[in-house]
Amino acid sequence: MNLVTCKLCGRLFSATRGKICVTCLDEIDDLYPKVREFLRDHSKEKYNVEQIANGMDLDIRYVQALVELGYLDRGVGADPEAEEEKRRKEALARQLQASLENSASTKLPETMGKMYGQQRYGTGKKK
Ligand SMILES: [Zn+2]
Incomplete structure (x- = not known):
């Protein structure tokens, strides 16, 4: 695992998506x-x-x-609305990715539940 220091809070984390x-x-x-x-x-x-x-x-x-x-x-x-929509989708994708990574390393049932919730939220919002 490649650990890096978060450029914002200074904590160590596994670098999967950039420096934050x-x-x-x-x-x-x-x-x-x-x-x-x-x-x-x-x-x-x-x-x-x-x-x-x-x-x-x-x-x-x-x-x-x-x-x-x-x-x-x-x-x-x-256009704020279009940007918002785009951002939201990207954020959801990233959160999902993060949740998957978190659950892979911690394996907490709570994390799994959260991940499932986000997944459902993500697909539910899609038109
Ligand atoms: Zn941080």
Whole structure:
């Protein structure tokens, strides 16, 4: 297993999807709608990563991660609904992947249940 240090929280995790751990990816997923809302509220102004971080009182590294992961770059000025839909699908796919990886290493029944729930949620949302 290839362990790396998460660039956001500094914890060691098995590097399967880049340099950010699953926990932080979850937080970023959480953060994204809020940042987008913030940008929508301030659409008259141009915002960069630093200004978003300051304006929302966030850790700038998380805002940077949003950009690096492709959340923000296209989100700003693009059709928010289409972006949201696309992001959601990608996030679900990633969460599912993460759950599979988690359950493979821990084998907790709880994790299995959660994974199943996400799977059902994922297919249920699809039209
Ligand atoms: Zn992390």
